Amino acid sequence: MFKKTSFILLFSAGLFSIHAQQTIPFRITKHNNIIVKTLVNKKDSLDLMFQIAMEDASISPERQRKADHIIFSQEISEKNTVRIGKLNIDNVRFFDNELTGQEADGKIGTGMFAGKTFKIDYDNNRFEIYDRQPDLKGYQPIMLLNDKGAFYIAADNVIDGKQQQEAYFLLQSGYPGGLLYSNKFAEEKGLNEKLKITGEKTLKNSSGKSIITKQGILPFFKLGNSVLKDVSAGFFAGDMKTQTVNYFGADMMRRFNWIFDADRKTAYIKPSKYFSEPYYKVK
Incomplete structure (x- = not known):
């Protein structure tokens, strides 16, 4: 007994x-x-x-x-x-x-x-x-690129309605908006001409150089098997171009529930209750 x-x-x-x-x-x-x-x-x-x-x-x-x-x-x-x-x-x-x-x-x-x-x-x-891997039912795995504690994910961007452009995005929960593209990506893909621009703001530094921030709409964004439509996407123009990486901001992160494995090589995502919510307007 x-x-x-x-x-x-x-x-x-x-x-x-x-x-x-x-x-x-x-x-x-x-x-x-x-x-x-x-x-x-x-x-x-x-x-x-x-x-x-x-x-x-x-x-x-x-x-x-x-x-x-x-x-x-x-x-x-x-x-x-x-x-x-x-x-x-x-x-x-x-x-x-x-x-x-x-x-x-x-x-x-x-x-x-x-x-x-x-x-x-x-x-x-x-x-x-x-302590161990939880129940992953309903979640899909996506690969993480771990660069000294910063996490990058790969996703597809449909810019002109035809061709998918893959890019890596830094998970950035401190940026309140949706996507923020690097200067290199914005220039190479012609975002200023191909995206519908919804807002623009110009700032100048002490040397008189201008920083132009633009907000546009990306027709389709594909992460794993999930597709988001008419995504809020920002980029910089003007004399100063300091954005070196693409951001996957807090407004995008909240659209999924996330599970990160212990070795930080894989994340598992599932759409959250915010998946279809209106996009945050960056001021």
């Missing part, structure tokens, strides 16, 4: 370890940014924006809350603790004076999920952290 009971307990414990997970609630701002409430070094309560394009954390010079217990040396602070819900993270590196999204005091990256599979669940406004 004792052996049978022990076996049942061990079997149950094994099942629990397969499905064990931690859940971290978040909120989404009207600018599509993910905000998590944190307690840093057991003293500073900060709202941090989740930035998938970084591993560490940072504090904004425009923060609304005090961060007096993060001690910086040459704008870097090592070995901090961060608590998010029931998750405790040690040895977090913070950078000082980095701008962040609206409503946030700073940023926190994917280091809080180090070595774990994690899910961004836009349907339920939460992260889920797994």
